[in-house]
Amino acid sequence: MTKRIYMDYSATTPVKKEVVDAMIPFFSETFGNASSPHYFGREAKKVLMKARDTIAETLNAKSDEIYFTAGGTESDNWAIRGAMTFIKTKGKHMITTTIEHHGVLHPAEALEKEGYDVTYLPVDENGLIRLEDLKAAIRPDTALISIMFINNEIGTMQPIKEIGEIAKAHNIIFHTDAVQAYGNVKIDVEELNIDMLSISSHKIYGPKGVGALYMRKGTPVAPFMIGGAQEKKRRAGTENMPGIVGFAKAAEIAHAQLEDHIERLTKLRDRLIKGLLEKIDYTRLNGHPTKRHPGNVNISFEFIEGEALLLMLDHQGIAGSSGSACTSGSLDPSHVLMGIGLTHEIAHGSLRLSLGDFTTEEDVDTAIEKLIPIVQRLREMSPLYPANN
Amino acid sequence: MYNDKVMDHFLNPRNAGEIDNADGVGEVGNAKCGDIMRMYVRIENDILVDVKFRTFGCGSAIAASSISTEMLIGKTVDEALEITNQDVVDELGGLPVVKVHCSVLAEQAFKMAIYDYAQKNNKTYKGLEGFDPDDLEDHHH
Numbered sequence: 001m002t003k004r005i006y007m008d009y010s011a012t013t014p015v016k017k018e019v020v021d022a023m024i025p026f027f028s029e030t031f032g033n034a035s036s037p038h039y040f041g042r043e044a045k046k047v048l049m050k051a052r053d054t055i056a057e058t059l060n061a062k063s064d065e066i067y068f069t070a071g072g073t074e075s076d077n078w079a080i081r082g083a084m085t086f087i088k089t090k091g092k093h094m095i096t097t098t099i100e101h102h103g104v105l106h107p108a109e110a111l112e113k114e115g116y117d118v119t120y121l122p123v124d125e126n127g128l129i130r131l132e133d134l135k136a137a138i139r140p141d142t143a144l145i146s147i148m149f150i151n152n153e154i155g156t157m158q159p160i161k162e163i164g165e166i167a168k169a170h171n172i173i174f175h176t177d178a179v180q181a182y183g184n185v186k187i188d189v190e191e192l193n194i195d196m197l198s199i200s201s202h203k204i205y206g207p208k209g210v211g212a213l214y215m216r217k218g219t220p221v222a223p224f225m226i227g228g229a230q231e232k233k234r235r236a237g238t239e240n241m242p243g244i245v246g247f248a249k250a251a252e253i254a255h256a257q258l259e260d261h262i263e264r265l266t267k268l269r270d271r272l273i274k275g276l277l278e279k280i281d282y283t284r285l286n287g288h289p290t291k292r293h294p295g296n297v298n299i300s301f302e303f304i305e306g307e308a309l310l311l312m313l314d315h316q317g318i319a320g321s322s323g324s325a326c327t328s329g330s331l332d333p334s335h336v337l338m339g340i341g342l343t344h345e346i347a348h349g350s351l352r353l354s355l356g357d358f359t360t361e362e363d364v365d366t367a368i369e370k371l372i373p374i375v376q377r378l379r380e381m382s383p384l385y386p387a388n389n
Numbered sequence: 390m391y392n393d394k395v396m397d398h399f400l401n402p403r404n405a406g407e408i409d410n411a412d413g414v415g416e417v418g419n420a421k422c423g424d425i426m427r428m429y430v431r432i433e434n435d436i437l438v439d440v441k442f443r444t445f446g447c448g449s450a451i452a453a454s455s456i457s458t459e460m461l462i463g464k465t466v467d468e469a470l471e472i473t474n475q476d477v478v479d480e481l482g483g484l485p486v487v488k489v490h491c492s493v494l495a496e497q498a499f500k501m502a503i504y505d506y507a508q509k510n511n512k513t514y515k516g517l518e519g520f521d522p523d524d525l526e527d528h529h530h
């Protein structure tokens with residue numbers, strides 16, 4: 001049996017053992033409802049408060065600015081809908097980008113159908129927005145700017161600090177989808193002038209089904225869920241205690257190891273990028289070469305199609321992801337790859353390999369070694385490959 | 390997602406490559422949609438003695454190309470023209486609904502190759518009546 005190598009950490013991560021251990025007592029032992037006044041409830045409440053403190057510390061936020069949710073997509077939905085619908089008086093316009101996660105894009109599109117205006121900023125060939133475009137898009141009725149911290153497909157990191165300054169200067173709420181960034185880059189909401197920020201547990205070696213929305217105190221945002229006093233009546237529903245505890249534990253570990261994690265992953269990432277670009281011709285790196293998620297590798301292999309590449313890689317024990325239409329389940333290749341100006345042909349041949357804490361140098365070398373003949377094999381079958389014509 | 394037969398034809402494609410001086414060549418699809426199929430046929434005494442393909446596309450596009458060549462080799466031209474995309478799907482033991490278009494592409498590719506042969510050799514086949522290479526059914530997903 002071939003050893004399986006997981007290179008899809010941007011999709012999800014395995015839960016670390018310390019995290020699982022921290023969660024276990026909250027299923028059957030400390031199972032109380034944090035809203036109950038009795039002993040069981042008080043015990044749960046204490047732990048809930050501590051978890052909130054932990055998450056707040058990792059962001060340099062205050063504890064009462066952290067709201068637990070069911071994950072990144074919920075946080076994005078809440079931030080966008082909540083901000084736009086609550087402050088109708090200020091304006092009906094928001095600014096975002098063409099390369100956001102669908103957790104942001106789809107709520108924005110839904111708002112447009114309801115009569116709101118949305119400006120989608122384009123990005124350059126590396127996936128970066130231009131600050132002049134952002135400034136030019138601001139209108140007197142702009143209520144919200146939502147720009148992702150790090151793109152999930154191509155790994156490009158936006159100039160968040162500069163965006164935060166522009167938003168602050170115009171008194172516009174600034175939200176960022178930091179699902180890929182959290183645990184992979186230092187985030188200080190004060191220094192970066194961020195008003196709202198979405199994060200998710202399962203991308204940082206915590207359990208699935210839990211995340212958080214940071215909301216700066218005083219940010220005018222409508223409640224997401226009503227029907228209880230949880231999360232200051234803004235996100236009702238009994239708290240997912242094992243999930244929240246696991247999330248906090250994962251965040252604590254990620255925060256403590258952040259510098260080493262970034263250094264280690266960056267080395268592996270660059271080794272993989274260099275190896276693939278040097279050893280396979282007709283390839284290109286998608287996303288910014290340096291302003292980039294430390295574990296993200298996204299490469300287009302010309303003349304072949306991404307799903308076929310993924311299947312062959314999977315057959316050889318390596319798990320990755322692709323932005324081809326066949327894997328996205330739609331007619332077009334990923335909106336992100338189209339957004340950075342790739343042709344359809346090149347976008348169809350993209351492969352994302354995302355590395356994480358359990359990736360080794362040997363894994364990286366194995367991936368390069370296995371990709372060389374796979375790409376060659378598919379190219380030999382392709383009517384587009386120059387050698388075949 | 391794919392059954393064992395589809396995976397087998399994808400991982401071990403039959404008759405991949407091209408035929409030198411083929412009697413007919415047909416290419417359909419476009420890179421924009423992510424799949425292009427090119428089929429080559431060798432025809433002797435009205436029998437398809439060899440069929441090869443080159444495909445740019447997903448796993449099911451490669452599998453549909455591969456199995457089509459197996460279904461075609463040894464058939465008379467008239468028999469070959471009776472093969473439909475549904476026959477290709479059935480022979481593969483089924484394809485996911487979103488991938489059925491790959492079988493349509495395969496049918497179009499070999500019909501196009503036979504059409505090319507017929508044109509070059511001034512032949513008419515009942516199965517090609519009404520076949521218009523400029524008006525192929527949209528194979529888009």
